[in-house]
Amino acid sequence: MEGHRAPQGRRSSPHSRLLRYGFTDPQAAARLLDTPELGPVHSDPVLLAALSATADPDLALTGLVRLVEALAPADRQPLLDTLVTAKPLRDRLLGVLGASAALGDHLARHPEDWRTLLTYEVADIHPGETEFERMLRDRVWHRALTLAERPGALRVAYRGCLLAIAARDVCGTSTVTQTAAELADLATATLRVALDIAAETEPHDAHACALAVIGMGKCGGRELNYVSDVDVVFVAEPRQGVSEAAAMQAATRMASAMMRICSDTTPEGTIWPVDANLRPEGRNGPLVRTLSSYLAYYRRWAKTWEFQALLKARPVAGDEALGQSFMAAVAPLVWKASERENFVPDVRQMRRRVVQNIPPGQVERELKLGPGGLRDVEFAVQMLQLVHGRGDASLRSPTTLTALRELSDGGYVGRADAAALDSAYRFLRRMEHRIQLHRLRRTHLVPEDEADLRRLGRSLGLRTEPVQELRREWRRYAVEVRRLHEKLFYRPLLDAVARLAPGETGLSPRAALTRLEALGYQDPAAALRHLQALASGVSRSAAIQRTLLPVLLGWFADSADPDAGLLNFRRVSEALGRTPWYLRLLRDEGAAAENLARVLSSGRLAPDLLLRAPEAVALLGAPDGLRPQSRETLEQELGAVAGRTQDPERLVAFARGVRRRELFRTAAADVTGRFEDDPGTVGRALTDINAATLATALVAAGNAVRQEFGGTLPTRLAVIAMGRFGGRELSYGSDADVLFVHEPVDGADPDAATRAALRQANEMRRLLQVPSADPPLLIDADLRPEGRQGALVRTLASYAAYYRRWSKTWERQALLRAAPVAGDPELGARFVALVDPLRYPAEGLSDDEVREIRRLKARMENERLPRGADPTTHTKLGRGGLSDVEWTVQLTQLQHAREHPSLRTTGTRQALAAARDAGLVDERDAAVLDEAWLLATRVRNAVMLVRGRPGDTFPADARELAGVARYLDYEPGHLGELLDEYRRTTRRARAVVDRLFYDWAPDGAGP
Structure with a gap:
């Protein structure tokens, strides 16, 4: 029990006396108190009582002894005298030393800083940006320091100011909000001084541009932690007579220098990292932009979370007028963010994603x-x-608790709920502050060690049973926060239904809600809001929408996710709201409206592709709009553009736009059932799309590097498709597996030819990965000789030499799918002629080679299946899945293609059919394998269509799983039948694989 007393009438030992004062190691404490430097104060009851009041008396005493020892002998006595006679200093100094080992280290290095805790005037209690800036400048500039020494001086000065903030905090003369505001003000002052040091270092840059630093996150909201990244964005404008490019370069150098001054680690430690990743495009975007560039991005590309981040933006350093201009320009965009499509689900999903990304432990x-x-x-x-802030300007504070009070005052949050949240937030922030203060480390994890928990609890005023009380209070507040979060976070827009005018959608709000619930909408209030937005008013567009919506609602309700369908319809309608043909198309072409409804409620992929270019809606009504374009047609379209522009990035940007359109065309045709008679159409269409894109990128890359070699490339380059790309069996989420082969032109220097080929291949990959709103095309060249360690590009002769001497059985197996896909066609054909004897060996396979393939397959099954994955439902590596079927077919090809030319194909299903026709695989076995391969392929495509990202397993989310089932033609309520059918089909396939591939593996290689 904390603070217990010895029984009356007994003489306590010195050690038990120290235990009563809160020391956990009385022997060590006694030795420290006997330190000669403490002199006569070592047994002063005032000092012992002050130590006992700290969070950790042992830590406080250790820090005090280190401080006294670090002082010169002449400076010790003033500290000791003041320590006994001046309670404010005693409380401040010992309070800090008992709460923060890091600040104790600082005082041991800079013992003179104890005097910063002497001042105890009203102006000192809550200094602001101006006072902090003056303090920092006094120590950075008002001394004989060189320019190189100033960053170090700034670190020391920063810690000195931090020492005073912590003293006020632990002594209770600052509230948690005042402490957070002081920390933000100190950060602001530090940024200003660091920027001035950077400008002094590069004066030419300072004169070339106006640079403003915009504080974001907790710095912008004046609610900073002791240790936190300081989030900023940089905006700059050129000075008169300076070009924009030169000004941006200068501003970038200054911003980078300022960040380094704050972020670099030195013997004095670091101040804090300056994080500019909240800027447009994050790390991939330019560090500094002009105001017009920010506005262009925010108006066209910004995501919901970026406007949420801007809620806390404020100018903190640099050019004040420019900073204010930035704020004035972005504020209207911030307060219209709630009008964005999918706003509430986006914000909710962001919160869920944060929780999901926390390590389980x-x-x-x-x-x-x-x-x-x-x-x-x-x-x-x-x-x-x-x-609510869109229409109520009183709700726009960037500070959390101030905003919460404003919401309560305005009636948007109940007073009791606001008070409970305020209390909980203050407690949790105090916990966070004290955890970070101990070591001045950026952490938000509650410690597990009992001593750490004891110190933390005592620092929060919990003295009877500090560990137990801390855990109890923390859990109580956490439960309350979660309850109120669920209540507020998932409720606010639902309450707005009560304010809708009756009759705007043909039904009163209450009747409309009942109707939507009956149709199966999970969030009928949100659906009603979408209907009101689409159909209210007297415009012609609204009249057409009122005609369309009753039908569309039924089509949406026939999907796995009606809410998403309606939401996506609103987003497309608003994007095309001023396009005269859009609503006429939906009204007059019934197929177009039904196709759109099915596409928009199919999941994530097709709607996301459409929303990047909403004009693609026109494809849904054209007679052949959903027929995949052939590779030749696509290359003709792209070739026409290539003939008009030599700009590589523009050409590839156009190609990626065509690819996005064609991906949408294919996905839309798929989800509307156009490929039911020939499921292989998806793989062929995706292969043709990627092949045409890759071929265009290769041309663009050649344009980019040609000038480096005198205007003419000294080599010819061909791209060989591998894997599912070569087999024309791509899925929506597949990478493009390729090999690069080149051959010098006559008379060319071989080294120059190799350099040119490598430059062209790398440039092609770079161009395809330039950040844009279009889906990326990922190039994977890891199937090349020697894998990632091998040369990216080889000559045909080099491939021949490698395969002749070094090739392994698995490489011969991989070459079964090799097919030229881009570049020089004659060279591609020669590569195929080179590898044909390898992949279709005249002698077939030896017994050792067959065993090697079986061992590799068994090893892959054992090692590559993700941990925790269900082997009965993993479409790629699971039982009877894609890998099982493909390896079985490929083993048959390697063994028998020499005598059966029909097996010499890169496609899995074609090879399986050829093996059946040749009598190598029983007709029933072939049908079982084909059915399993098709089902696994369709499931993978369904997962990508529904989730918008690739996956090899059935979704865990019930709504996503329902979307996959609907794609596979299972009615609602029959999800169990889908999983049963999948397991049954793949179980039969595995039995065939065991017989045909493993041959029951007498050597033990099989399972």
Whole structure:
């Protein structure tokens, strides 16, 4: 029990006396108190009582002794005298030393800083940006320091100011909000001084541009932690007479220098990292932009979370007028963010994603990101602000607790709920502050060590049973936060239904809700809001929408996710709202409206592709709009553009736009059932799309590097498709597996030819990965000789030499799918002629080679299946899945293609049919394998269509699983039948694989 007393009438030992004062190691404490430097104060009861009041008396005493020892002898006595006679200093100094080992280290290195805790005037209690800036400048400039010494001086000065903030905090003369504001003000002052040091280092840059630093996150909201990344974005404009390009370069150098001054680690430690990743395009975007560039991005490309981040933006350093201009320009965009399509689901999904990304072992200790943590409060407040702040300017504070009070005052949050959230948030922030203060490390995890928990609990005023009380209070507040988060975060827009005018959608709000619930909408209130937005008013567009919507609602309701269908329809309608043909097309072409309804409610992939270019809606009504374009047609379209522009990036950007359109065409045709009679159409269409894109990128890359070699490339280059790309069996989420082969032109220097080929291949890959809104095409060349360690590009002769001497059985197997796909066609044909004897060996396979293939397959089954994955439902590596079927077919090809030319094909199903026709595989076995391969392929495609990202397993989310089932023609309520059918089909396939591939493996290689 903390603070217990010895029984009356007994003489206590010195050690037990120290135990009563809160020391956990009385022997060590006694030795420290006997340190000669402490002199006569070592047994002063005032000092002992002050130590006992700290969070960790042992730590406080250790820090005090280190400080006294670090002082010169002449400077020790003033400290000791003041320590006994001046309670404010005593409380401040010992309070800090008992709470922060890091600040104790600072005082041991800079013992003179103890005097910063002497001042105890009103102006000192809550200094602001101006006072902090003056303090920092006094120590950075008002001394005989060189320019190189100033960053180090700034670090020391920063810690000195931090020492005073921490003293006020632990002594209770600052509230948690005041402490957070002081930390933000100190960060602001530090950024200003660091920027001035950077400008002094590069004066020419400072004169070339106006640079403003915009604080974001907790710095912008004046609610910073002790240790936190300081989030910023940089905006700049050229000075008169300076070009924009030169000004941006200068501003980038200054911004980078400022970041380094704050972020670099030195013997004095680091101040904090400056994080500019909230800028447009994150790390991939330019560090500095002009104001017009920011606005162009935010108006066209910004995501919901970026507007949420801008809610806390404020100018903190640099050119004040430019910073204010930035704020004035972006504010209207921020407060219209709630009008964005999918706003509420986006914000909710962001919060869920944060929780999902916490390592499982840390969820229960996460003070900030976990359920019931600080983020729950912040996300709820921010969403309420963004929803209601559009029409109520009184709700726009960037500070969480101020905004919460404003929401309560305005009636958007109940007073009791606001008070409970306020109290919980303050407690959790105090916990976070004290955890970070100990070591000045960026962490939000509650410690597990009992000593750490004891110190933490005592620092929060919990003295009777600090560990137990801390755990109890923390859990109580976390439960309350989670309850209120669920109440507020998922409710606010639903309450807005009560304010809708009756009759706007043909039904009263209550009747409309009942109708939507009956149709199966999970969030009828949100659906009603979409209907009101689409159909209200007296415009012609609204009249057409009122005609369309009753039918569309039924089509949406026939999908796995009606809510998403209606939401996506609203997004497309708003994007094309001023396009005269759009609604006429839907009204007059019934197929177009039904196709659109099915596409928009099919999942993520097709709607996301459409929303990047909504004009593709026109494809849904054209007679052949959903017929995949042939590779020749696509190459003709792209070739026409290539003939008009030599700009590589423009050409590839156009090619990627065509690819996006064609991906949408294929996905739309797929989800509307156009490929039911020939499921292989998807793989062929995707292969043709990627082949045409890759061929165009190769041309563009040649344009880019040609000038480096005198205007003419000294080599010819061919791209060989491998894997599913070569087999024309791509899925929506597949990478493009390729090999690069080149051959010098006559008379060319071989080294120059190799350099040119390598430059062209790398440039092609770079051009395809330039950041854009279009889906990326990932090039994978790891199937080349020697894998990632091998040369990216080889000559035909080099391939011949490698395969003749070094090739392994698995490489011969991989070459079964090799097919020329881009570049020089004659060279591609010669590569195929080179590898044909390898992949279709005249002697077939030896017994050892067959055993090797079986061992490789068995090893892959054992090692590559993801941990925790169900082997009965993993479409690629699971039982009877794609790998099982493909390896069985490929083994048959390697063994028998020499005598059966029909097996010499890169396609799995074609080879399987050829093996059946040749009598190598029983007709029933072939049908079982074909059915399993098709089903696994369709499931993979369904997962990508529904989730918008590739996956090899059935989704865990019930709604996503229902979407996969609907794609596979299973009616609602029959999900169990889908899984049973999949397991039954693949179980039969595995039995065939065991017989045909493993031959029951008498050598033990099989399972």
